[in-house]
Amino acid sequence: MNDLALAGPLQAALAEKGYDSLTPVQHAVITEEAAGRDLLVSAQTGSGKTVAFGLAIAPEVLGGVDRLMPADKPLALVVAPTRELAQQVGREFEWLYGPAGVQLASCVGGMDYRTERRALDRGAHVVVGTPGRLRDHIERGSLDLSEARAVVLDEADEMLDLGFAEDLEFILGAAPETRRTLMFSATVPKEIEKLAGTFQRDALRLVVQGEARQHADIAYRALNVQARDKEHAIFNVLRFYEAQTAIVFAKTRANVNHLFARMINRGFQAVALSGELSQTERMHALQALRDGRARVCIATDVAARGIDLPGLELVIHADLPTNPETLLHRSGRTGRAGRKGTSVLIVPPAEFRKAGRILQGAKVTAEWGKAPGADEVQAREDERLLDHPALAEAPGEEAGMAGALLERWGPDAVASAFVRLWREGRSAPEELSDAPTQAAPLPARERGSFGPAVWFRLSVGHTGRAEARWLLPKICDAGGIAKDGIGAIRVQQDETYVQIAEPLVDRYGASLEIEPGLVMERVEGEPDLGRFVPRLGAAPEGRRPERAPERKTEKPAYRPKPSRFVEEDGTAAETPHAAEAAEDRPARKPYARPAEREARKPYAPREDAPRKPYAPRDDAPRKPWAERGEGDAPRKP
Structure with missing residues (x-):
């Protein structure tokens, strides 16, 4: 299919930049099939997509002329996820559209808002910016997209990952419905397809095969x-x-x-x-x-x-x-x-x-x-020293000093000093421990089953604050295995037992020091992992302490407290074990009435003057009820 003829200013810019041929993505967006249509393009970083969408929107920006007049409102908008990418797009557009007289305006976060507003007021054909700052300009009225003919979303998947979905919908909603919408993305997840289905019309899907x-x-x-x-x-x-x-x-x-x-x-x-x-x-x-x-x-x-x-x-x-x-x-x-x-x-x-x-x-x-x-x-740095370009150059003004050095110290001493000076500004290379080769993948096993395994004992337990999540990476690194080669990890008081898959046992041998003070030893058979009971004393050397015998104590029979209620005749109420409880309690003293209470006078009615009987108020007649007029103040609820 024949390509569309590029405008003269664009051809001149590409030739001056040294373009002999276009990349696959640049070639795909300027074909007759893609002309005037919405595009959804998959292209990796570094495939030349910035120049690609610059060429794709050229018909909308230039409008068939070679030199543009000053613009009142933007003709195209490019949205990028980050400040650096927006500035990079602006630099690419400067040399691509420079011969055509296209004015650019940049709207990115972190820059001076007033400078950006003045650039928009002077008139810009193409605006490049980040979602947040572009929405800010639209809401304040400094950016008018009513005449925008094309909108480009660069790295659309990254903008969605950064949480700009709402801002993109707002920006696209501010542009005319008759615009072209071009989306460039490294991947096309479901969110991109949903966004494309909402804001694009009959979009052409282009998958560039240039990544390989x-x-x-x-x-x-x-x-x-x-x-x-x-x-x-x-x-x-x-x-x-x-x-x-x-x-x-x-x-x-x-x-x-x-x-x-x-x-x-x-x-x-x-x-x-x-x-x-x-x-x-x-x-x-x-x-x-x-x-x-x-x-x-x-x-x-x-x-x-x-x-x-x-x-x-x-x-x-x-x-x-x-x-x-x-x-x-x-x-x-x-x-x-x-x-x-x-x-x-x-x-x-x-x-x-x-x-x-x-x-x-x-x-x-x-x-x-x-x-x-x-x-x-x-060894690699020594090779660079031997091939250093300065050694291949002919002697210059420093030849006199070089001769004096050789005459005074000799060639061996001068060469040795040169090597020491070369290595002096560099730190010594790092010593690395021998990393074991990776084990072959274990065969698939049923869920919940680990398979044949061998137990190992580690010389650390609860007393050393050992935990399974702390020991797991150390055990994996020591044998060069993945975590699926390790079964159960049982942390005891002074030691820990771990299961290793049988095909990987040879990587640990009979004994292995994982790190200073942490030793891993193979155990024959299955260890006794019963319930831990604190030991009473130190065990003989070479033997594990025996478990302390469990004590069985009999619980005392239940004896409820005696009732505190007293019957009318003064005797205690009959309750279970009342007699036994009475024997255990000390005898109480008999109740004695205080002397002052006995001397109190008996109750006598008051002999004050009699109260007057209640009489209704008949002195002032009440006013009759009347409805409230319009001029009265409204009552409070």
């Missing part, structure tokens, strides 16, 4: 490390590859701050991106990466959305992504424009199966292995 080609330039590596060596493995990977720019993904903000502090202590030129940073701090961090003052970026998935780092060569997943789409989205930031990239997954033994499922779902093949050790890192 994009990720073909990315080498995936999965490194099996012990859980306690995760951070050291990350440091060694950074030293081993020595990438121009690298990004390390962590799961939480706390993990980002922790890794950032550890890297700064080891001399890495690093910056951190998390949700707690202000817009100014984020811009300074990204600028440090672009101009080379920093080489490592530690970020969460949310904070890194929309950022574009030129020359990114290495992506490290310090915490595994939650799904295959996130893995592709993270890794897609490298391996662009024909450059090679590397994506490294740090996989502790407990997450081995999760990593396999994510890689399988992403349809990528990773090379499994161990993290580079201290010797490998040092």
Whole structure:
């Protein structure tokens, strides 16, 4: 199918930028079939989708002319999930639509609202912004979308993940119903389909088949490390590859701050991106990466959305992504424009199966292995020293000083000093413990059954504050197995017993020291896991203390309290055990009337003057009842 002819200004801009051919997504949106229709496009990050929707909305923006006159109201709107992505779209549109005289306006959170309002008042053909700030401008009346011909939602799935569904509905509701609506998303979940069905008319679904080609330039590596060596493995990977720019993904903000502090202590030129940073701090961090003052970026998935780092060569997943789409989205930031990239997954033994499922779902093949050790890192750095470009250059003005050094100290001493100076500014490589190879997956078993197993005893119990959730990862890391290879964990007073699946017993041997002071020993047969009774004294050496015998005490017979009620004749009421109770009670003293009471006079009626009888009031007649007039005040309820 023939492509639509691009406008002259756009062809000139693409040629000046060095475009020899269009990417698959750019080619798909300018065909005759897609002309004038609503589009729902699936395209991964780095596939050229920004230029793609810029070309797709060109007929609505340019209107068939090569040079635009000043606009009264915006003709097109682009909505992006983050400030960085909105600013990146603005930079792409500047060179793409610059020859056509298109005026752009940016409306993003964290920037000066008054500056944005003045840009809108001057007139803009295309407005690019984030959902929250765009809705703010619409509600205040500074942004009028009544003449908008096209609306683009970039990274629509991420905007829904960030909770912008209500804002998107408000923005789309403010635009005319006759507009074109283009949605670009890495994935199309049910929420995107629902949004498309509500705000799009007869949308054309485009699934770009260019993701595999994009990720073909990315080498995936999965490194099996012990859980306690995760951070050291990350440091060694950074030293081993020595990438121009690298990004390390962590799961939480706390993990980002922790890794950032550890890297700064080891001399890495690093910056951190998390949700707690202000817009100014984020811009300074990204600028440090672009101009080379920093080489490592530690970020969460949310904070890194929309950022574009030129020359990114290495992506490290310090915490595994939650799904295959996130893995592709993270890794897609490298391996662009024909450059090679590397994506490294740090996989502790407990997450081995999760990593396999994510890689399988992403349809990528990773090379499994161990993290580079201290010797490998040092050997790689020595190779870089031997191939340093400064050694290949001809002597210049410093030749005189070089000759003086050689004459005074000799070549061996000068070369040794050069090597020491080279290593002086770098921290020593990290020593990693030997990570055991991963065990083969266990066969599927019925629900509720564990299968053949062997018991092991650990030298810690309740007295050492041991808990099953604390011991489980340690046991997994020690044998390099997943948690489904561990059955019951029974914590006793001074020791703990744990079940290991029979196919995995050889990984622990007869005895294994998991960490200093924590020993794991194999037990023959099934241990006695009866009810624990505190021991009375110390047991002989080499023997377990015997259980204290249980005491059986007889409960006393029930004897109710005697009744406190007295009959009229002064005798106690007949109740069970009344006689026995009377014998146990001490004798009471007889009741004696106080002397003052006996001297009290008997009651005598009062001899005061007689009261007057009641007489009705006949002096003033009452007024007759009358209805309330209109002028009277209303009664209170």
